[in-house]
Amino acid sequence: MTSSIRHVTIDCADAYRLAAFWAEVLGQPVHEDDKPGDEEALIEGAGLLFVTVTEPKTVKNRLHLDLQPQDRTRDEEIERLLAVGATLVDDRRNADGRGWAVLADPEGNEFCVERGAAERAG
Template sequence: MTLHIHNVTFDCTDARALGTFWAELLGWNVYYDDDPEVVVAASFPSTSLGLLFIPVPEGKTAKNRQHLDLTPDAGTRDEWVERALALGATVVGDHRTPEGTGWVTLADPEGNEFCIERGAAETGPRHSRAFRITT
C-alpha cells in the first residue's frame, strides 16, 4: 500500500496573487472557481503534484519548517534567481560560492521560503543518495 503527495499547501493572505506568482515561476497554470482556494498545477485535474493556496487571517510569523528546493530543467540557477526576483521574490540568503556551487534561498511575496539550486546543465548528472528503509 502506498500514498502519493497530491498537493503542497500554503497558508496565505491572497491566494490568487500568490498562486499567480508560483504559476509564473514554475510555468504551471492557476485553477480556481468561486472558492477562495487556488490550485497551481501543470494540468488539471492533476495526477502529479500541485500547490494549494488557502487564505487564512493570520500572517506568517516564523521561519518555514519545510520549503521547496527548485532545480532548473533548462537555464541556470542565476537566471532563475533573477526571474524569481522579477516576479516579486526577495533574497533571504545567498549561498553561492565564487567557484559556482551553492544555492539561493528566497521568499515568495508572502514570505514563504524556497531555494533555487543549480540544475543538471551546471552540475552534470546527480547521483541520488541511497537510504535504507526500515519498518
Template sequence: MTIHIRHLTFDCADARGLAEFWSAITGWHLFYDEDPEVVVAKSYPSTETMLLFIPVPEPKTAKNRLHMDIKPVDTTRDELVERALGLGATILGDHRTEDGGGFVALQDPEGNEFCIELGDHERKPHGPMKIGLTI
C-alpha cells in the first residue's frame, strides 16, 4: 500500500497570519479564497505535501505531540534560526553544540513547536543509516 501525506494541518486562531509566517519560513506560496482555510505550498493544486491552516476557537493548551524538523537548502541553520526569530518565532531550546552540530527548538507565533536542523550542505559525512522494519 502506498500513501501520500497531502497536508500537515495546523489548528490556529489566525489562519492567514500563521500561514504568512510559514510561507516566509518555507519560501512557499499562500493560497486562499473566501473560505477561512489557508494553504501554504510550492504550487496548488500539488502532489507534494502542503501546509493547511484552519481557524479554531479554542487556544493551544499543551505541547505538540508531533512537530516538524526543517533544514535549510540555500542558507545555514543559524541564518534560518535568525530569520524565524525575526518573523516572530521564539526559542524553546538551543541544542547547538561546540563542534557546530545540533539543532534549535522553536515555537511559531501561535506556539506550535518546530526544530531547525543543519542543512545537508552543513553536515559532516557519516555512514549509512540503518533501516528497521516494524511488524
C-alpha cells in the first residue's frame, strides 16, 4: 500500500481570511461548512487546508505553490492577483518572455506565477 496527499496544510493567522484569498486566486470555493472565525478552512477542489496557529511566519517558505494561468497570460494573472491582495516580492520575468514572478499572499506566504498555458505552447 502507498499513501496519497490528502491536503497541503498552510498554517496562518486567520484560516478563513486566507482561504478566501486563495479561493479567489484559484476560482474555487471555500468549503460550505467553513465560516469566518473558524480555526480551519478548506478549499477542497485544490486540496488546500488552512489552519489558524498562534505563531507568526518568520522565515521564507520551504514549500511554495507555482501557478500557471490557464485562460490568460502570466502578466494578466499577476495584475489580477495584485488587485485581490497579493504583493510582488521578486520580479524574475525576462525580456524574452520567460521567467516568473514571486508574489506573496496577505500573510506573506510566497508563491510563483509562471507563463500561461498558451504562452508555453506558443
